[in-house]
Amino acid sequence: MLPWLILLAPLVSATVITLFTLRWKTLSSAISVAAVFVSFICSCLIFAHRTSGAAEFTWIDIGGVFQVPLGLTLDQLSRMMTVLVSGIGALIHVYSLGYMRDDEGKSRYFAALSLFMFAMLGIVLANNFVLLFISWELVGFTSYVLIGHWFYRDAAADAANKAFITTRIGDFGFMIGILMIWMATGSVVFAEIAPRMSGLTNHPAFLTISALLVFCGAVGKSAQLPLHVWLPDAMEGPTPISALIHAATMVAAGVYMLVRVAFVIQTSPAALLVVAWIGTITAVMAALIATQQDDIKRILAYSTLSQLGYMIMAVGLASNDAAMFHLFTHAFFKALLFLAAGSVIVMLHHEQNIWNMGGLRRKLPITFVTFAAGALALIGCPPFSGFFSKDAILALAYERNVPIFAVALFTAFLTAFYVIRLLVIVFFGDARTESASESRESSPVMTVPLIVLAILATLGGFAFFTRNFLTLPIEKAPNAFGIVPALAIAALIVGGGLAIAVYRNRTNEPMDIERLRRKFYFDEFYGRLIYWTQDLLARVSAFVDRWIIDVAAVDGSSRGTWGVGALLRLVQVGNLQAYVFLFGLGVVAVIYFAVFR
Numbered sequence: 001m002l003p004w005l006i007l008l009a010p011l012v013s014a015t016v017i018t019l020f021t022l023r024w025k026t027l028s029s030a031i032s033v034a035a036v037f038v039s040f041i042c043s044c045l046i047f048a049h050r051t052s053g054a055a056e057f058t059w060i061d062i063g064g065v066f067q068v069p070l071g072l073t074l075d076q077l078s079r080m081m082t083v084l085v086s087g088i089g090a091l092i093h094v095y096s097l098g099y100m101r102d103d104e105g106k107s108r109y110f111a112a113l114s115l116f117m118f119a120m121l122g123i124v125l126a127n128n129f130v131l132l133f134i135s136w137e138l139v140g141f142t143s144y145v146l147i148g149h150w151f152y153r154d155a156a157a158d159a160a161n162k163a164f165i166t167t168r169i170g171d172f173g174f175m176i177g178i179l180m181i182w183m184a185t186g187s188v189v190f191a192e193i194a195p196r197m198s199g200l201t202n203h204p205a206f207l208t209i210s211a212l213l214v215f216c217g218a219v220g221k222s223a224q225l226p227l228h229v230w231l232p233d234a235m236e237g238p239t240p241i242s243a244l245i246h247a248a249t250m251v252a253a254g255v256y257m258l259v260r261v262a263f264v265i266q267t268s269p270a271a272l273l274v275v276a277w278i279g280t281i282t283a284v285m286a287a288l289i290a291t292q293q294d295d296i297k298r299i300l301a302y303s304t305l306s307q308l309g310y311m312i313m314a315v316g317l318a319s320n321d322a323a324m325f326h327l328f329t330h331a332f333f334k335a336l337l338f339l340a341a342g343s344v345i346v347m348l349h350h351e352q353n354i355w356n357m358g359g360l361r362r363k364l365p366i367t368f369v370t371f372a373a374g375a376l377a378l379i380g381c382p383p384f385s386g387f388f389s390k391d392a393i394l395a396l397a398y399e400r401n402v403p404i405f406a407v408a409l410f411t412a413f414l415t416a417f418y419v420i421r422l423l424v425i426v427f428f429g430d431a432r433t434e435s436a437s438e439s440r441e442s443s444p445v446m447t448v449p450l451i452v453l454a455i456l457a458t459l460g461g462f463a464f465f466t467r468n469f470l471t472l473p474i475e476k477a478p479n480a481f482g483i484v485p486a487l488a489i490a491a492l493i494v495g496g497g498l499a500i501a502v503y504r505n506r507t508n509e510p511m512d513i514e515r516l517r518r519k520f521y522f523d524e525f526y527g528r529l530i531y532w533t534q535d536l537l538a539r540v541s542a543f544v545d546r547w548i549i550d551v552a553a554v555d556g557s558s559r560g561t562w563g564v565g566a567l568l569r570l571v572q573v574g575n576l577q578a579y580v581f582l583f584g585l586g587v588v589a590v591i592y593f594a595v596f597r
Contacts (some may be wrong), residue, residue: 007072017111029106035117043079044083046074085249092244095449098443099238116146123135140221147236160236170221170227177212190260200267214258231304255323258275265315277316291513326393330389333457335453336377346442355425357436385456409488416491417495424503
């Protein structure tokens, strides 16, 4: 029952906090933290003992035609992912104790956080499409609640709505893809679909459409082009939520799902090509936009988009190992970067503009060292963990698709440029504002998780992933083993050196590229699209409702009835002589028509 304990502990926490302990903030936070540590400890036990089974119950059975078990998958992939999700989640819970210490909605925050962990672990452990999709939608709902935690701020409320609506677009395609796979194979259970793939492979067009519709779910959740626009705006939520969404949880759910159903995706070469290029274009586009952003969290958000593009690219190159390899390393250094950014933001009284910072390496030494470790891992500097995982993807691209490799290498150059730009502006030079000059280091409850994550980001490649790195380039891309790391390091040096040369001792942005600053005008394009589709339809519907339905049907019938009543009221005068006169007039009229007509 350990797998069920992993899954249900956060759900019990969310229920108890919501129903019983909302008034007591400290108790609510303690319950939430305890629950996530229960999940983490059980995940470690299952991983250590390599448990491979879990109790399964019949959930839905409609006449034997549609059967859905309530069961969990415990293979190597899910065991490792549960450790990662619950471990990163536990560190973010602890960090939240300090970050959300004085927040009025602290109990509500931790209740939503526990529910999010339940939903995310449900995605990881689900053994069928139905359970996965329900957990998938619950992740979307809880992310909406967490992004909009400060709902009284218009920006936060709008960001939550944007995230929820945008991801629903991808989820609709995902749902249709699931239904098509069920139609072709007669099952929604992963273990039963795989041996029945002939029902799909015998119809290549149907297979490709099904695979691409399933991919739509990942496009929404993992914020790939063209549904990427919600992720940067999600920064309006509390910083721990930014770390949770951008590290190993919500955005990684799309990559994990594609790896879980790789037996569908990888049987269609056309679908793989589309997936690879969507990931590649997203990676380079997000990196270009990041070079011109001034908000510290938005820069990290666009770096997440870019790194997710690398993972999707790896899936498109038919390498689940490389995709998951980078997902794991990215979880460490990206959670670290966001939590370190949160330390900076809190100590500068919630300032997020990097041009109002500067000189923080002396004021926040622990935050600086840990942030630098995460930054070096992000740009793929050896021997940090990001070097191993990103170079594995580059090596596969070099071996299997040279144009994709060229774009990916250019993205690596851009990554080094905007990350070193961020590091130089925030931590070096002189303080540009009074809050920056008077800042001090965060409390241990916030810095200890930073130190743990910095160790993982620094040593993760050596301690756990070196074998994967060697296996991927040597066995799957032997021709790229020497040249690709050399080219990647050269891109890192050129990009980082250029950033230092351009931004050293600068007090404002020397390069103003409007197209990048405005994010290639995607928001404006979608605004126009909505105006000429949804808003136009709404205006037409309002016109029909007001002037046709209301006037002609509702108002017209009511006024007609009132007019008939008014006419009848004229003859109801209440005078006996008038009634006799009208009666006589009626008799005369009847006789006239009877005789002369």
